[in-house]
Amino acid sequence: MKLASLECRAFDGPLTERLLRDPGAFGLGQVPRHLSPEATTKSVCGYCATGCALNLHLRDGEAVNLSPETDYPVNLGMACPKGWEALAALDADDRATTPLYRPSRGEALEPISWTRAAEIFCERMRRCLDEHGNESAAFLSTGQICTEEMALLGCFAKFGMGMVHGDGNTRQCMATAVTAYKESFGFDAPPYTYADFEQSDVIVLVGSNLCITHPILWQRILRNQRSPEVIAIDPRATETASHASTHLALRPKSDLTLFYGIAHLLIREGWVDPDFVDQHTSGYEAFAEHVSAFPPDQVAAVTGLSEGQLLGLARSIGTKERVSLWWTMGVNQSHEATRTAQAIINLALLTGNIGRPGTGANSITGQCNAMGSRLFSNTTNLLGGHAFENAAHRAKVAGLLGIHEERLPRCKSHAYDQIIDGIEEGSVRALWTIATNSLHSWGNRKRLRGLLEKLEFLVVQDMYVSTDTARCADLVLPAAGWGEKDGTFINSERRIGVTKKVRRAPGQALADFQILRLLAKTWGCGSWIDRWDSPESAFQILKAVTRDQPCEITGIDGYRHLDDAGGIQWPYPDKGGPSMDQERRLFADGQFHTEDHKARFIYDRVTASPEIVNDAYPFILLTGRGSSAQWHTQTRTSKSEILRQLHPREAYVEMHPEDAASLGLDPFERVRVSTRHGQVEVMVIQTPTVGRGQVFMPMHYPETNQITHPSVDPHSRQPSYKATAVAIARNG
């Protein structure tokens, strides 16, 4: 098959492709001639989890320009538009430059000093916790700050302040993959390395629009010399699907049935790897029995795919030597997300596609440090992938941190949705958000706005004062952003890389690490905090915590080692391991992290989506990313003139032309999109890339989450953002 690059989409494709190929045409990548090579430093990008290394070109110690690093195993000299424009987010009029406080509701935010801000934070949080108990204050953090920062946040909030509940935006993003891996493999361990994209014969992308969400990983697929078959499973004909060899446009939320049906066919046709199943898995017999109830005719009726398409997919997965299965938000954000992710894992287990080059059941991560938050945020897991519920784990972590064991909670936090519900019920009275813009990114915004207003105390720690959430805050803590601080990120393939300070933060803005230290000192946490005196000393503490864990990194000396090695994938124990190569995958020995070292087949009954389509709400609304140039709630990407050229300015809904015709809609007409949760007015774009009966809205515009709702998967509690029943009507 000949793989083309991305060029299909009116807004995004051609310009992005040009930018990837010829950044100079956009005025990018021009290294000022007077700069010597010594004035360049390497730093990992702070947007997506691909984890590209960028060279920052410095003048008088401040970055003036950047270009992608050629000698880094991730991006090999490439960067996507956001990476190229990473510095643009730093120079903006709406940067938060001083702490701000709202003495009482209805009054304006007023500038205050850091000393006063820390005092107010501590006084009000302490009063809340003292009067209403440890569950009355909570934090919501992120996958977009450095590992050292998120670890310090979790330690200070939980062990210092005594909070029980803290979660992050990673709940909206990766919770499903975490839960699925933990149950199936015994540890949250995405097994792959990016080289697997280049070494597969078959690449199955499920609910992943790689071309625009991880453009550099798509470029890695283009480098595959084995003429791979690329199969995109997505209800929409996305940029990725239109460049794949095969696009399977299944009905939204029919993935679980599809994958049980494929397992049925693999078993029926004898396309399983009996040795692998026998030696390295448990639960096969019962799983085979379960999927016997998913014959192709029934699966075809549910998914909308033909029996021929089902057999074709099964044949590709079952008969080719190296098959890798990748998934992202089309899977993770669903009402039965965890079981769907595990149904994908089951296909890899059935066919022995794990631990070899070009294979794997591979969750692709979203944010630059979502992987760091999975292991070190102290929310669902205790630091280092430990369990709050496990007494031996608590003793180990407390001992290494120099904290009394009794200060460690014995249960994991409430999830994001439970924290929000807690505000409604009155059990949560104070909330601290760090590097997440909840009021834009969480579903059913109208309800959330009311709840944020109901809080007694809302603290927002962000780079900008203008975010939807910051505007509601009682206290704004101004944060330095990517490029203005040091630390590490962990990318999708478990590679730890260093990100560096190449700019001074504006005004009095401080790195999150420094903000947290100031708050912890003011709180009076005790002497343990003294050891967290710099990001690199924090890294040394975290290293020690990982000993004897599957994610052990005791063999990494420090930042210099990481930089020289081109990043290092976990595990990297000081006692060495089976492979210490630059590109490493897990489970080559077939030994998983469960008690019997076998991976588990996990399955369940198929359930109906909670959002029912009916005459009043006849369309299914899918949401997701709209272009490679837009990042989430756009607080950062909207600052770049170049990125703004690469996407539509205002919110829009994509609709199939025949559906639009049946409603009598004109091209680009403004329409009313209503759901059971709210209504908005946006422009309609007619395109056959969405199926009949479906519509699509990118999440980057505030309108989208005014009408979605965060119903969650029961196992991961990750919201199902990609299936809301909607009605579309002419405006007026």
Ligand SMILES: Nc1nc2c(c(=O)[nH]1)N[C@H]1C(S)=C(S)[C@@H](COP(=O)(O)OP(=O)(O)OC[C@H]3O[C@@H](n4cnc5c(=O)[nH]c(N)nc54)[C@H](O)[C@@H]3O)O[C@H]1N2
């Ligand atoms: N440019 C850009 N890149 C980003 C981000 C960004 O904001 N902008 N965000 C980053 C983050 S945090 C994340 S998590 C990733 C997300 O990366 P992706 O998951 O690739 O992005 P999405 O567009 O959210 O969703 C992917 C696809 O899921 C499909 N989908 C919807 N419902 C279903 C379904 O029922 N079944 C299947 N099989 N597919 C379905 C959608 O049509 C969509 O094309 O991107 C990361 N990269």
Ligand SMILES: Nc1nc2c(c(=O)[nH]1)N[C@H]1C(S)=C(S)[C@@H](COP(=O)(O)OP(=O)(O)OC[C@H]3O[C@@H](n4cnc5c(=O)[nH]c(N)nc54)[C@H](O)[C@@H]3O)O[C@H]1N2
């Ligand atoms: N409908 C719908 N909703 C979705 C999704 C979807 O597909 N559909 N996807 C979900 C997913 S996968 C994700 S990951 C979330 C993302 O949702 P959010 O996390 O809310 O999105 P961002 O815009 O990335 O917000 C990050 C915030 O942190 C600030 N910031 C950036 N760097 C720093 C820093 O270093 N320090 C501090 N303190 N602040 C910083 C930014 O200015 C910004 O306000 O959205 C989710 N919401």
Ligand code: SF4
């Ligand atoms: S692909 Fe991701 S990590 Fe690489 S430059 Fe783009 S945003 Fe940055």
Ligand SMILES: [Mo]
């Ligand atoms: Mo995400």
